[in-house]
Amino acid sequence: MALTNLYEGVNTPLLAQATLLAFLTYYFIWILYTRWFHPLSKFPGPFWASVSRVWTVLHVLPGDAEKTQRVLHARYGPIVRIAPNELIISDPHAIRTIYGIKSGFSKTDFYLAFRPPWARFPDHFSATDEKQHAERRRIVSSVYTMTSILQSEKYMEKCIDVWIEKLGEMADRKESFELWEWARMYAYDIIGELYFGKMFGFLDAGGDHLGYIKATEDLIPVQTLAGNMPTYIRGIFMLTGILLPKVRGALSALGNLTDATNGMLKDRLAAVHEGGKSERADILGKLLDISTRNGKELDFVLDDVKMESFAAFFAGSETTALTLSGILYHILRNRAVYNKLTSEIDSAYLTTTGHIAYTEAVKLPYLAACIKEGIRMHPITGVSFPRHAPASGCDVSGVWIPGNTRIGVNPGVVHFDKGVFGDDADCFNPERWIRGDAAVMDRFIMQFGMGARTCLGKHISMCEIYKAIPELLKAYTFELGSEEEMQTTSWWLHKPVAIDVRVRRR
Template identity: 70%
Template sequence: MDFFFLSNFVNVSRLAQGALVGAIVYWVLWIVYARVFHPLARFPGPFWASVTRGWTLLHVLPGDAEKTQRRLHAKYGPVVRIAPNELVTSDPAAINTLYGIKSITTKTDFYLAFRPPWARFPDHFSAEGGSQHGERRRIVSNVYTMTSVLQSEKYIDRCMDLWLEKLGEKSDRHESFDLWVWTRMYAYDVIGELYFSKMFGFLKAGDDHLGYINATDDLIPVQFLAGNMPTYVRGPFMLMGILLLPKVRRALKALDNLTSATNVMLKNRIAARQNNSPSKEPERADVLGKLLDISDNRGKELNFVLDDIKMEAFGGFFAGSETTALTLSGILYHILKTPRVHAKLIAEIDAAVKFQQLSSHIAYNEAIKLPYLVACVKEGIRMHPVTGVSFPRHAPPSGCTIGGYFIPGKTRIGVNPSVIHFDKTVFGDDAEQFRPERWIEGDASYMDRHIMQFGMGSRTCLGKNISMCEIYKAIPQLLRSFSLELVSQEEMQTTSYWLHKPVAIDIKVQRR
């Protein structure tokens, strides 16, 4: 018996030793291949980044990848290897090569982590590219034109009025407010008005009473981390997360709640359309109604059905609010952080009021005629881009030249807006400073071609016009009505789990 036990122990021990030796040999061979023979072996970068994607996960995990990547480019140059099969570049010319209207690059599987599992077709954000993406985009593009958005401008005014009322109450009570929280509530309520003809009630409640905003805080980082993993790891990651991590469970529940909320609003609208009561109020021409019109009139021809409408609504509901809010809060933060700019912008707004160039509800078409405001918006977008990580693409099949290197075809490579927006060859030697005058004195069209806030080329965000309308209306309205002041002059803290979000921006408010 003892001999049998000892024999088994020896066999198991040998198997374990064999497995260990096999693992060591595999890793030695892999490291040699990754460092010497891999198609990306000649590109500089951290050692561990070249042999394991684990390095990539660790470098994005703290939520400050934009700082890490700036240091990487300072050390290694314009093209850096950040994973065995992925590069990032700070070469300004790469923007047109990778994202330009005529580029033939495709999106990587990174974006699949953000795609709702019930989508019939790839959504506009995660679609790889090609003819199908263009066809699906053309179905709805007219809904998002600025002309279409401005048809509902008065409903954005409703949200702005409520926000001003709430800030007035805070001023009267001598309370400060978190600009980041309130821009989010404003942006979400605007989406409610524009898509569903009804605010979600965040501004009225003064908090995230529905839990939707907290849901995105739970969901997006998990999706982002999953997107940085190899596809074969994502399933086990989500399964382990469900079993072990409350944040992952909350994130998945958040996705379900957001989907359910979209379903309910769509169901209610269809029921209202089917109600033929003569006393019923006429339907407002909101985004949801325009999408339903497309489905009703040409749904069979275009293969555009209710699930596709839900995808559009979900996209605006889930993504459009966050990107607008972080952009608006970033612009206002930099204006308030720079007293000279703040005073100059106030003077421009006050002069426009004096000469009756601004209505009581400032119109988008009035705001964009204020040159210094336009410069402040452009500079704020430059200083606080929507994401702190790269937009990864597959290089063209035949390869391309970037930063003095030939990039092999199908290589994963991207540009980080939080790096390129500070390039001194494009924006000047003072690119680290918030100076709106550069957009008046310099070549604005050239600089514009290097701003990646809403994507580039054929992948430009469909919701850009909604976002810009909200921003251009909000800034002069707020600054005309209130004296705003940062509570602290310390640098704004941010997190970059895909979206480059402020942590908090405390503001003192006083009526003017």
């Protein structure tokens, strides 16, 4: 009765008005603070970006952040505020300051959205504790040296053989093929060979028959949007995402991958225990050898081996595929480049009947130039790599950045800097890597990260690319099916939408 009397005494309209007034007052004060008193208030940028991360999320949502950020830099200058506590910078010389070894900058919570919830330790990509990252990386670093990767070269060649065979069938039927999709199948099948015991069978099936590729395609945009949200909203967003059929389908497919992985690991472990060593010289075998020999000492158990495999699945497939696609697209679009490159390959390998070894391919100067230029023109990501500035603040490109500020460089912006790459930086020109100072330009290429966070799988990716391109161009003639410029999306990864290619036997 007393509670009822209490509610009867409440003036509901007045309470609603008071609540609204309090809400508006709070945001008025917040806007006043962010615009005039916040440590980043001196930095230019869109009004709404300075007062709410909602602008940041909406900025990433269309999937063309690199284009938008080029416009922002053209309008506001080299440093732009894209959130109340976040900046982007287009000065290439800021790269080493922010991402260099012992820079004092650390990964932000953006990367936590990509972390598997079941992992004992964060994977190499999402780890934010620099000391822990260095310790865990040190355990497996020997597995990822180029010497180690080349011991698995024959497994990559198995995938190339299947791709070559399938292209021959399409050539005989006078069909075209979708380069982006086939590059993905190639990259995923190699990850299957190296980390999961065998190819996933995408190349042989000519499609994503297991649903794994579609799973990553559907999940990465959701994770990227979540990473740009405040942490107090992120969990709710990720949970509501499960209601979407695409997300549920992706999680189901990855659940199947997990079950298959557990079965495969069980079989491989049984073989290791029986013979004392893995029967395959692949990466999985080397990881299992570390675990069985020194697992207790290093705290590197079977779940950590599985984490390495899953990290490679997500980080090593799409990235290599989009890089290979981008390189080949620009080569095919520039026929003078295509003709010069095929001539170089023919001169070296026209009579070669076996596979072209990586150590041979890297000696071809024009091929190397085409790959470097393709990487520059088609960076892995179209958004920035956000880092926290040191708590004490620091100088970046002659500007004082307050402590703990989020700041990052977008490869989709700096890779086109005319001060570094010349007035024709917007054009595909492999010659710049032969006539120009390649060592200097290399310092500003962010394809595989920088400093202590350089991608562990870099050598795998480069080996796949250097082996595939000469093999493909030696066997077939390729032409783009359309003169239209390649369309891309940039929900974190900078992916082609489609690249139609006609293929004919040589």
